[in-house]
Amino acid sequence: MKPLDDENFDDSHVVVSGAAADTQESISRQIGDIHRAYAAERAAGGPEATQPRLDFAPYRSSILRHPTKDLHHVDPETIELFSPAFGHRDVHELEADLTIQHNGEPMGERIKVTGRVLDGQGRPVRNQLVEIWQANSAGRYIHKRDQHPAPLDPNFTGVGRTLTTDDGWYEFTTIKPGPYPWKNHTNAWRPAHIHFSLFGTDFTQRMITQMYFPGDPLFGLDPIYQSITDQNARDRLVATYDHNVTTHEWATGYRWDIVLTGSNRTWMEEEDTDQ
Amino acid sequence: MKPATPGQTVGPFFGYALPYDKDSELVSRAHPGAVRLHGTVYDGAGNPIPDALLEIWQPDDTGRVVQRSGSLVRDGYTFTGWGREAVDNEGHYTFTTLNPGATEAGRAPFIAVVVLARGLMNKLHTRVYLPEDAAALAADPLLAALPEDRRRTLVATREANGDLLWDVRLQGDDETVFLSFPGA
Numbered sequence A: 001m002k003p004l005d006d007e008n009f010d011d012s013h014v015v016v017s018g019a020a021a022d023t024q025e026s027i028s029r030q031i032g033d034i035h036r037a038y039a040a041e042r043a044a045g046g047p048e049a050t051q052p053r054l055d056f057a058p059y060r061s062s063i064l065r066h067p068t069k070d071l072h073h074v075d076p077e078t079i080e081l082f083s084p085a086f087g088h089r090d091v092h093e094l095e096a097d098l099t100i101q102h103n104g105e106p107m108g109e110r111i112k113v114t115g116r117v118l119d120g121q122g123r124p125v126r127n128q129l130v131e132i133w134q135a136n137s138a139g140r141y142i143h144k145r146d147q148h149p150a151p152l153d154p155n156f157t158g159v160g161r162t163l164t165t166d167d168g169w170y171e172f173t174t175i176k177p178g179p180y181p182w183k184n185h186t187n188a189w190r191p192a193h194i195h196f197s198l199f200g201t202d203f204t205q206r207m208i209t210q211m212y213f214p215g216d217p218l219f220g221l222d223p224i225y226q227s228i229t230d231q232n233a234r235d236r237l238v239a240t241y242d243h244n245v246t247t248h249e250w251a252t253g254y255r256w257d258i259v260l261t262g263s264n265r266t267w268m269e270e271e272d273t274d275q
Numbered sequence B: 001m002k003p004a005t006p007g008q009t010v011g012p013f014f015g016y017a018l019p020y021d022k023d024s025e026l027v028s029r030a031h032p033g034a035v036r037l038h039g040t041v042y043d044g045a046g047n048p049i050p051d052a053l054l055e056i057w058q059p060d061d062t063g064r065v066v067q068r069s070g071s072l073v074r075d076g077y078t079f080t081g082w083g084r085e086a087v088d089n090e091g092h093y094t095f096t097t098l099n100p101g102a103t104e105a106g107r108a109p110f111i112a113v114v115v116l117a118r119g120l121m122n123k124l125h126t127r128v129y130l131p132e133d134a135a136a137l138a139a140d141p142l143l144a145a146l147p148e149d150r151r152r153t154l155v156a157t158r159e160a161n162g163d164l165l166w167d168v169r170l171q172g173d174d175e176t177v178f179l180s181f182p183g184a
């Protein structure tokens, strides 16, 4: 982590001019229109949209930040068929516990979050880097320009890292993050979430996403979550409460598995062995 | 195939979490082969984006794909091939790296790039090619499939001092070519 200074924090609350006047009703109506159009395409035999729309105007900041031309489809070449290697030189095992980074216990609900990282063929992604970052229990990030008037917690930074096991498992101990307001529109609130960063066996599988908690009442209102137009796909970002992960008199437990896109390298290796 | 988990925007608050010491220094500036790869990330109005994050992944200067740990805790000697850089308040990024070599004889050397930003819903993949080997560039399957005005968005400019200059435009007439891959 770099120290917090003017060089490395970013402006969290810049909005496209005029956007602040949008009401939740207006944003929700736009989301509903896009979702209905998608449902009609699906009913007519269109493909399942497993990823968010890049062009999703209800998230105001996306308007000038989405490519307008189609992604160019290409076969990955050598370097793209590999991922960087990470090891215990890079990540200390204590970095997977976000509750022990300071002198005292952070405030809030202690949780465990665990699951497997798999590729599109269902195979575990082994010994690969998983990074997370999140708000504290009050919905506040350690970030100079996070101006939400909720308390910072001197015992919680909200950054963790780990390496997956040989079976693709990761596990973090942390604090359940709070929801927080943002300036997309009037009275805009993000559902509670943990940001995840993942690598696969191929660089093409690189993923940045957000994990959510079951039953969040803010799901329907959030243009970031709703930029995924397909309900099944949206559900894939929601962890499951798992009492087998919950530990006696210590922490409640959540299970969340992550599936990356298919590995082209291992496909090719399999083709090679078939020959 | 299992459907992939959806991506989501990196959001505004990665600045205290993803950057780390020497993240963009794949080699030290004192390395005899050190080259600066730099440029600016722009939005559709031509304004720099102050909250984007780039990652690069590349072979070494001989074209070898490196599989060594140590990207997050750099020892100053091990070339790992991977780096990360959050742009500054003017949307500018700088990596210190090596010129990538061709991974096969006659192929055009390039660096794989992932672009992330607040307001960008999902990661974007692209490539930045070295400008020198005209024959290899002309024969490159990706570049050959693109019209000239699109093709040049993927080729860096070699500056007089040896630096590589390469800008990213998320939208607009000079929009960078972004890639999708099989299985995605």
Ligand SMILES: [Fe+2]
Residues within 6 Å of the ligand: A135, A190, A193, A195, B011, B013
């Ligand atoms: Fe967030």
